Amino acid sequence: MKHIIILGDGMADWPVESLGGKTLLQAAHTPYMDKLACMGRNGRLVTVAPGFHPGSEVANMSVLGYNLPKVYEGRGPLEAASIGIDLKPDELALRCNIICIADEKIKNHSAGHITTEEADVLVKFLQENLGSERIHFHTGVQYRHLLVIKGGNKHLECTPPHDVPGQPFRPLLVKPTATDSLQQPEEERLTPQETADLINDLILKSQELLKSHPINLKRISEGKDPANSIWPWGGGYRPQMELLSEKFPQVKQGDVISAVDLINGIGYYAGLRRLTVEGATGLYDTNYENKVKAALEALKTDDFVYLHIEASDEAGHEGNIPLKIKTIENLDSRAVGPIYEAVKDWKEPVAIAVLPDHPTPCVHRTHTAEPVPFLMWHPGIEPDGVQTFDEVAACEGCYGVMKEDEFINEFLKD
DSSP: OEEEEEEETTBBOOOBGGGTTBOHHHHSOOHHHHHHHHHSEEEEEOOSOTTSOOOHHHHHHHHTTOOHHHHOOOHHHHHHHHTTOOOOTTEEEEEEEEEEEETTEEEESSTTTOOHHHHHHHHHHHHHHHOOSSEEEEEEETTEEEEEEETOOOOEEOOOGGGOTTSBSGGGSOEEOSOGGGGSOOTTSOOHHHHHHHHHHHHHHHHHHHTTOHHHHHHHHTTOOOOOEEEEEEEEOOOOOOOHHHHOTTOSSEEEEOSOHHHHHHHHHHTOEEOOOTTOOSSTTOOHHHHHHHHHHHHHHOSEEEEEEOHHHHHHHHTOHHHHHHHHHHHIIIIIHHHHHHHTTOSSOEEEEEEOSSBOOTTTTSOOOSOEEEEEEOTTOOOOSOOSOSTTGGGGSTTOEEOTTHHHHHHTOO
16 A cells, blocks of 8 residues: 655644634635545644644654654754755754844744745855854755754754744844753853854844845835844754654655755655655645646655645744635645545555644644644545544544554554
């Protein structure tokens, strides 16, 4: 049996008063997800282990069954792997957003969804002016880039910028962790305080450099948000992750399809082949059809596909309820439906799982840690009686609440 996980990033939500107390999944028209839930089995999955921030990297690693306390190192190392940077043991990698600051507050975490082409010019400009033997800026995708610090220390308190829209940025600057034992210098590394001071200096210097850059002057003239500050966070060292094929020998070759660097980085360390898709954006205008085509082609020869679609998460961060409902419906009609229709009669059966990685409630505009609904279906599975796919219906599923590697073990057992 072949297997595909279709993951709608941030798709889960909270009940919304304007929707009559329904969640967005309940309000959306999702005939294919409902059909698979009805024909298959359902449950909820805890994707955020105790003590961890509900980030996409945490949640997606949990979906794949990784033991977070053992392997988690933050977003930075995952995104480094995604863009082809082989971290050395003494290097600290941090996600480096390019953000918009207005009136001393974080206006948004994406500089108004700056394009990769614009951001590449700014990242190279920052490297030219702030880079050194110790400091290296690397271009990623859109607003998501990378800062690598040779000898940097990971014991830092960094605030994800998408968690704090509208808040003053200065109180949110990087701090060393409060635990005294972590304040001791590590061999060949800066102390946590020295690393925090270095990063904060880079943030403030980036603001001076970027405010008058031609890219930003042009964006302002066009009524767009300027990309006027960096914001590093999610730092860590190179992780030690077991290949998915080592844990599941039936996964001889697997693939990851995503427009998001950190997901591709997880795939890299999991031993999955990255499939690049033309038109994949990480937003609501992503090319669903090309992603589906790539997934189906991969399933013809390979054993496992992890299809990640980011759109609902971005709509949740924007607090845009109609847009998020549309992204959920797009996932259903343009991804789940075509994949099911294509594989349902294949000679070699295909198992399908659908789930979010975490909720991104529109009223909250950031990630939360509640268990997420999931469905599993394959030809011949015995249904559990659940009729729709949503946060409430999943509570009646036969799988109950799963955690740690229970979901992936169940999904890949056949």
